[in-house]
Amino acid sequence: MSSVWMVRAGERGYLARDFARGFIAVGYQELGDMTTVTDQEAIRTKYIASYPDARPGEIGNQVAIFYKFRSVLSVGDTVLTYDPDSREYLVGKVNSDYYYKPGEVTDYPHVRKVQWDGKVSRDALSAISRNSLGGMLTLFSVNAEVWTDIQTALCGNTTVTPEENKEEEKEEFQQIKEDIKGKARDLITDKILRLDHREMEYLVAAILRAMGYKTRVTPVGPDRGVDVLASPDGLGLQEPCIKAEVKHRQGTQIGPQDIRSFLGGLRERNRGLYVSTGGFTKEAKYEAERATVPCTLIALEDLASLVIDNYENFDLEGRALIPLVKVYWPAE
Numbered sequence: 001m002s003s004v005w006m007v008r009a010g011e012r013g014y015l016a017r018d019f020a021r022g023f024i025a026v027g028y029q030e031l032g033d034m035t036t037v038t039d040q041e042a043i044r045t046k047y048i049a050s051y052p053d054a055r056p057g058e059i060g061n062q063v064a065i066f067y068k069f070r071s072v073l074s075v076g077d078t079v080l081t082y083d084p085d086s087r088e089y090l091v092g093k094v095n096s097d098y099y100y101k102p103g104e105v106t107d108y109p110h111v112r113k114v115q116w117d118g119k120v121s122r123d124a125l126s127a128i129s130r131n132s133l134g135g136m137l138t139l140f141s142v143n144a145e146v147w148t149d150i151q152t153a154l155c156g157n158t159t160v161t162p163e164e165n166k167e168e169e170k171e172e173f174q175q176i177k178e179d180i181k182g183k184a185r186d187l188i189t190d191k192i193l194r195l196d197h198r199e200m201e202y203l204v205a206a207i208l209r210a211m212g213y214k215t216r217v218t219p220v221g222p223d224r225g226v227d228v229l230a231s232p233d234g235l236g237l238q239e240p241c242i243k244a245e246v247k248h249r250q251g252t253q254i255g256p257q258d259i260r261s262f263l264g265g266l267r268e269r270n271r272g273l274y275v276s277t278g279g280f281t282k283e284a285k286y287e288a289e290r291a292t293v294p295c296t297l298i299a300l301e302d303l304a305s306l307v308i309d310n311y312e313n314f315d316l317e318g319r320a321l322i323p324l325v326k327v328y329w330p331a332e
Helices: 016-020 040-050 056-072 127-133 145-153 162-193 199-212 256-264 282-289 301-314 316-323
Strands: 003-008 022-025 078-083 088-094 108-123 139-141 214-217 228-231 242-245 270-276 296-298
Touching: 016 022, 016 078, 022 056, 040 056, 056 108, 056 139, 088 145, 108 145, 127 145, 162 301, 199 214, 199 228, 199 242, 199 270, 199 301, 199 316, 256 270, 256 282, 256 296, 282 296, 296 301
Parallel strands: 003 078, 242 270, 270 296
Antiparallel strands: 003 139, 022 108, 078 088, 088 108, 214 228, 228 242
């Protein structure tokens, strides 16, 4: 069996009509003619030279995509593309090697010719297949299960009832949602770790303000174990008066002596908050649990959760530290 590939027709499928004329193509205009450049390392070298501002992670992804289009796809391979206007997948065979021709497909100069053999309605596929084909990559291989589903639909058949499809879609939808939330949390955690120590103190203060407190970050220098002060009035006269210590030492756990020292500076009416991006030892957690003054320990994952849970109420200073955007998701 030949390989099966999904090739996107540009952002939101704006090149679908061009593709329907018998082509698939990719952009990368700055690369120029790559007819004589075939191996992945040579493509990487040319990509870095052509896109000097590209980030390291972006380089790896884009080089892999272009390499597949340029050198891995073969004549006879099966390809799919999607037209969002008609809600149909075109299904065909690659019938040319790679060639470079600006203008052949609007602004995508790297081209292959395709013989389109059929169309499949998106609604004829299972939810699993639709979600698999909905990935964001420009070019990716299609697994055997999805290809079988497409072949069945090409024959005018379907193996999934509307009720089964609806339930399957709900389960798949939920899984995708959880995956996206998990990746978003990882990216937010990465942003937190890139803050310097002073910025971390201001982030803790921003979280407390978002929770309804007025805050004060202590000046640089000896702080007697307190980096952030928070209370309803901002003066510490109204309860609760929260005293926070912030340690930004990734990979270094806070031990029991640090907790005892911090607790020693608290008074009966205070509430302690100890933030450590490096986490806490078991003994440190025990010291906090048995303390007579309430003391909450906040590790990196807890800090990320507090950012996510309270971000809607962040002020401009807090949002500048961790810039995030809202992603809209369909309601159940």
